Amino acid sequence: MSGYLGDVAALARTSLLLELRQRDTVPAMVLFVVSALVVFRFSLPADASDLASLGLLWIAIVFTAILALTRAFVAERDQRVLDGLVLATGDRSAIWLGKVAGVLAFLVLAELVALPAFALFFAAVGWETVAAVALANVGIAAVGTLLAAMAAASRARELLLPLLFLPLVIPVVVGGVGASVEPDPGRYLAFLGLYDLIFAILAWASFDYVVAE
Amino acid sequence: MSGYLGDVAALARTSLLLELRQRDTVPAMVLFVVSALVVFRFSLPADASDLASLGLLWIAIVFTAILALTRAFVAERDQRVLDGLVLATGDRSAIWLGKVAGVLAFLVLAELVALPAFALFFAAVGWETVAAVALANVGIAAVGTLLAAMAAASRARELLLPLLFLPLVIPVVVGGVGASVEPDPGRYLAFLGLYDLIFAILAWASFDYVVAE
């Protein structure tokens, strides 16, 4: 494997290793999703529309993403591992890409459980919702990983940059919900794709500045 | 101030001090609450009942609480501070009580944003909902803090906490939603009070076993 991609692969594998260290990550995910759906079930009145429940699905996804992102750099922060990686990695954007892959894997894993369970408990899930979720994952992971790194690198902590996540992620949510419930999902999917592209490039290019002085 | 309460006050103050200093916690919380509400603004059909939206309020509260709890013992875990506190505190339940106070303050802060925002976006919030939220906070903080201490001692911390927490919080959701939407909220409020009482006592009595061998 060529150098850069080799680095990304090694870092992504480490990320996954940290997630899957406990063999029980998958059952844990199933449990989490089912418990969350039961909570939803209790809060949603019987006459709630499929639309409302699709909105719920998006809340669950945003929440899972925040959960994944809050833990994203915990291990690296712990013993200043991030400094070690910064020294060892040739092109530092590989660290970002590796972590994005790890976050994505976590999200996809959760959604592989959540979408069928959701279909079972609530409403059918169309192809456009699946596509929207897939696209949203990319954007959330790309932007979120950068912001999580900012929050973890003590230097950036004073900057309050995590606050930016809110305005940054709301477009994803709006696009996702739109694609799920509107009659013409194409526009929303295109919007999500555009968002992914712009922010992925932006995050990829700026990661270096975030982790090193 | 008498001994035990003095301990609790000192620990609670420390908790708050840490939260105020860790500047990314409050934004993360507000982010979640607001994006949850935004999602629902986009997904709820125009004619959705107030009932439906009140259920969503409760979902937002539960998941915000999980975020708050995930962070509850991070600072103590970091440099084994919890061990230091365990040695220094006469009656260790004071540690629990101090942390509960911190978590409560945090939840109240988030709700001070969420409830007006909710009233703005959706339906009016009656006194019974406010009362139910206040009661639910107590139960959530009491049970959640204990479980957060457990999760902090495990390897899978961030993932484990929602698993442990959600099944225990379902009665709170039932009570809270009931109090918000039923014509006779008294029963539900009484139930929430009962829940608070039982689980607060249980958590208070068993915290010692969770933090010490």
Added chain:
Amino acid sequence: MIRARGLERRFGEKRVLAGLDLDVAAGGFVAVTGPNGSGKSTLLALLAGLLAPTGGELEIEARRDEVGYLAHEPLVYRELSALENLELYGRLYRVPERRERIGMLLERYGLWPARHERVSAYSRGMAQRLALCRTLLHDPSLVLLDEPYSALDADGARLLDAELAALTGERTLVVSTHDPDRVRPLATQEVSLA
């Protein structure tokens, strides 16, 4: 003060201490030595009550708040200042003349000028000094020190020598170290783990 019979501690499958016997009279000074990974820190954590023995007996004649425990980590909040940390511990231990004593210790360990800085900005030696302040804050009668000299500069080490000399006889001390010569003049007994 301390009485252990057949003390054993396992971590899962791994047996770290196996059948240790130990008797320490009040006012004794035990030097704990042994190579890396031999179980010195484990022993001190057992004596502090942070770990429970998985076998054997252990009796400590000191209330929990009469024990002072210095670990490898300083056991203080990184996001709080030295003063805030000591203030918290002082309250929890109900130290008499709390503020005065905190001021005295900060000055003695050379942290007075840095008392308002966050611990995360401390150098390693400063963190170790703060940990010593925390350990001695409540004037414990059983003092457990896990490699107390580590990260201290020459001045700090001399300071600690003097502190230990002053405590010897008055308090019971258990000190783990990789430099036994440093504490041998004071030690009344030595435990070698292997």
Added chain:
Amino acid sequence: MIRARGLERRFGEKRVLAGLDLDVAAGGFVAVTGPNGSGKSTLLALLAGLLAPTGGELEIEARRDEVGYLAHEPLVYRELSALENLELYGRLYRVPERRERIGMLLERYGLWPARHERVSAYSRGMAQRLALCRTLLHDPSLVLLDEPYSALDADGARLLDAELAALTGERTLVVSTHDPDRVRPLATQEVSLA
């Protein structure tokens, strides 16, 4: 190898290094000494490129991946095993004969039997040994060691003596320490911070 002129580093208001001049030829051995909080670790982090100078000039004639940096913390994942950590660093540094070299280092530093254990279960000395393995893994030409002897037992310290002796002359070394006598026989120059 290293050339610094008026090197300065501030943290906010606080000036830690002020106008330091330093010239180190390839193959030199610099002992960095000074009391706690004098800026030794800050200097090493500057040399490693982890901190940027806030004033003055600093030139290092080594690519980033030719630098080996031992910090106070081991810079390894606590939830992974020693082997997994070294495997990751070995890949990132593109170490030739990666697996063999990892095996060799683990054996040399006495971690071979514990190679599959999580680092969080390591004793402090074991973690320090692992940090040394990580630092030397890619055979760096500029070796920056921040208190490398700390937490090592007598055997470990002798091991490190031998390692340093073998590296001297071949590699450029900057070693901070509170025990200058230990490295003085090897050092070609000494920087005393105050």
Added chain:
Amino acid sequence: MRNNLGPALAVGALLVLGTGLGLALFWAPEDADQGVSQRIFYVHVPIALTAYACFGWGAWKALRLLWTREARYDLESYTAIHMGTIFGVLVLVTGSIWAKVSWGIWWSWSERQLVLFLVLFLFYSAYFMLRYSTDPGPRRANMSAVYALFGVVLIPVSFLAIRLAENFIHPVVFTREGPQMAGSMFFAFCVCLAGMLLLAAALYQAELAGKRLDARVRELREALA
């Protein structure tokens, strides 16, 4: 004495359970409105009650652990809860089969007992997550015990909650008029229940013995090494 307990329980369980099932299938009268499907009752309900009994037993052992701090109670509590969870799966399976046969659906959110049971099941599944992601030792034993105690408190609390919730989640579609149980039905039911409890006890003993043997072997091997 202890060594004979396991086999004796196993034999007893087989005998009583066999008798009970025989009675239930061939002796008890057929239910008037449900027909033959009602006979699942004799399996389903005893299993559910046995699961509760196991959880209760586990909590009792947990209490003993916290009280006496004797390490052996940890294993006993864990084994009891493990049994309870296995029986819990069986409750869900038999319940779902019954639901499919008599209501035509696999699951209904309107039935309070189903939802209550699902919540409890999730709760006890998380118990295993807690154990698997914590290093073995006294701390884990304490935490598991505390969690097990929370479980027995959660049972009545969620029962109350589900009862409150009934009104607004769904209109009640299926009424469950307690059928007048004939004496013979009740007798068959009691025998089945006794058999099921004996079965749980036998399984509990077997698992416990296996686990203890494992530990013993490990100790011996370590002593030899």
